[in-house]
Amino acid sequence: MTNQKEIEKRRTFGIIAHPDAGKTTLTEKLLLFGGAIQTAGAVKSNKIKKTATSDFMEIEKQRGISVATSVMAFDYRNKHINILDTPGHKDFAEDTYRTLTAVDSVILVIDNASGVESQTEKLMEVCRMRNTPVIIFINKMDRYGKDAFDVLDEIEQKLDINVRPLAWPIGMGDEFKGVYNMYKHELSLFDGNKTNISEELIKFSDLTDPQLDEIIGEKAAGELRDEVELVDGVYDPFNQEDYLSGKVAPVFFGSAVNNFGVRELLEAFVEISPSPRGRDTDEGFIEPENSKFSGFVFKIHANLDPNHRDRIAFLRIVSGKFERNTFYKHVRNSKKMKFANPTSFMAQDKSIVDEAYPGDVIGLYDSSNFKIGDTLTEGKDFNFVGIPSFSPEFFQELRNDDPMKSKQLEKGIRQLMDEGVAQMFIQEPGSRKIVGTVGQLQFEVILYRLLHEYGAKCSFTPLNYHKACWITSDKPAEIEKFTRAKVGSIAKDKDENLVFLAETSFLLEMAERDYPEITFHKTSEFKVK
The missing domain is CATH 3.30.70.3280 (Peptide chain release factor 3, domain III)
Structure with a gap:
């Protein structure tokens, strides 16, 4: 298929977490590594000192929380990555649930001190309903928290999913020295005084190498060897198919606010995460390789730019190729529509796109034509399913x-x-x-x-x-x-x-x-x- 190369390039995922786990901070650090932004906002004491890139609504800036899903895209290692940053606050869970219908995989952020919290369990239930592949990032290792093995046990018990660490922390809090990347056999040393994104990587195919003692100290080296040996003994070897089917969650450790451990996460994500997947409709399953364009609206946002009173429908492309100024059928209204200014997003920055492929999320300027769950096609009529509204409480x-x-x-x-x-x-x-x-x-x-x-x-x-x-x-x-x-x-x-x-x-x-x-x-x- 002519679109196959573009499909394989794309990775579309959501970042989910309990409030204050560091989700928005991690999102920004991924954007930093991807070169999409140059500086990040710092979120401290639930107040935005420098407004976070993905929080663009005025009330979000005032309250220091994300209440609307943000869509951001960047290129990294020949992959086109679409991030959907979701609200963490439980009161906006419905927006998060619907956003999860538009992603192919998820990164779940867990605070090392707090562990698995109630909202985390609810979000994971939604992922498990669709067997969504999940990577777990255990954050805030530069602070004292739970023992790494205790956190992993808690994840398996409360979230009902097997885990497999692909990185391992060396200490925590003031004694946090870095992360050993078990997937790549590399050592990243942590420097709490550094805030840039360049880390010194040291290759260690054999942890018995005496040089390890010289680099991180004899005590820390001994603990790392023992813990890695225990990890390899307790957990099954990493199997990508098990991850893609939602049976096992790879685990990484780091400190998002210090840009640490984020690269290991991103590198592995690019390698192992799924390319765009198809979706169910009332007429059967639609594969991304299908040559006919189709997509569904999973979010609508009015007044994204208060100065222009615009209303934008966020469309996830499922199959075919979307082209600007081409007529597509709005199935519910049974009418043809074309779009002169479809946009891609970098938080509040938008740019017009001429074409987009499965996995991409584009914004369509809308004059009240769309509702959440609407389908656009260029082939036969059908409707994508699984994008419900929930009974209010x-x-x-x-x-x-x-x-x-x-x-x-x-x-x-x-x-x-x-x-x-x-x-x-x-x-x-x-x-x-x-x-x-x-x-x-x-x-x-x-x-x-x-x-x-x-x-x-x-x-x-x-x-x-x-x-x-x-x-x-x-x-x-x-x-x-x-x-x-x-x-x-x-x-x-x-x-x-x-x-x-x-x-x-x-x-x-x-x-x-x-x-x-x-x-x-x-x-x-x-x-x-």
């Missing part, structure tokens, strides 16, 4: 505090819902707007963006709902009977689908028991089946 009523700005509020809330920031349910009578999210912090983001991007002043009133479930049935009479009985708990989502707002888990269980002919959906996936 927090609910508040949106109130307009300035009736003179009603149009701005309507436009703003509609666009934010299209982005997948949250979900909105309209309840009659009175068109009562109920916003549902998977985390409380999203309400703060919504209010901030409505005010600063749309000039709409509004407020939220908390509501006592347990779960929102989409309801469907093959028997319309059952739906009619249910909606009459539960009239005060029925609403519609933005696509006019019926939703049951259950006040408690008990009432939801009762409804499921009393109405067996109705299906209560916990995700919106049913809409594309």
Whole structure:
């Protein structure tokens, strides 16, 4: 196939982590090694001293957290690498879950002191649902934390995945001397005073070489020999196929803030990570080698540049070749569309692309044509599946505090819902707007963006709902009977689908028991089946 060479060049992965594990810092150091940026932002005490490259929304700069997925690309060792940096905060998990549908592999960052945390477990569950290949980077080795073997045991137990260290730390905290790359048989020495990205590499095919004692000291050399021998005895030899099938996770150690251990991670990633993979559709599996272009929208972001009020749909290319100013079919709307200014991203910097290939993520300027999950094709009609919205866990009523700005509020809330920031349910009578999210912090983001991007002043009133479930049935009479009985708990989502707002888990269980002919959906996936 003519596109095969371009496909094999590409690597598209997401970086995931619990908040404060160092995910955004690692992202920037990978960009430094790739030559994509020259300096990195320093994240300290949860405040941005110098704004992180991948955090471009104003509220992110103020709060020191990532609340939107950033897309960045760079070239390294003849590979074209696409990084999707995701929000770490649990309140924005849904954006992260959807982003994971657009990547082919993942780097999971774990704080050496904190180990595996609850959000890490949830993210890993999503990876395991799709057998996504995972590389683990244990960060902050320049600080005192858990014993390396204890962290590995915790990872295997809590994340339900086998691990295989491909690098091993020499000490930690003040005694951290460097990392031995077991994959390449190289020693990298750590200098806490250095912040550049050049490391001295010393080749060591045989750790019994007495020179090792001279370089790192007799005690540290002895410990390294014993620990590497134990690693080789306890863990199976690295098997790339097991990694690619999601059965084993290679592990690296380092300190992202000090640029240390990052190169070992990047070098191995380029060698072992998968090239772009195909995706499931309602008409069968689509391989990247398929000559016909196809792709799906996994994220929408309005006002990426507040000065231009732009709205961009992020499209993951699955097959074929995307070309600028070429007509493609928007399957849901059943209409042909072409794009004059498709863009690639380096955080907030954008450049127009003339062509793109499977694995690439491009931005399409959009005037409200796209919704998350939409498919573009140049062949037959089909829809990519597996990009759901999740049932919200927090609910508040949106109130307009300035009736003179009603149009701005309507436009703003509609666009934010299209982005997948949250979900909105309209309840009659009175068109009562109920916003549902998977985390409380999203309400703060919504209010901030409505005010600063749309000039709409509004407020939220908390509501006592347990779960929102989409309801469907093959028997319309059952739906009619249910909606009459539960009239005060029925609403519609933005696509006019019926939703049951259950006040408690008990009432939801009762409804499921009393109405067996109705299906209560916990995700919106049913809409594309």
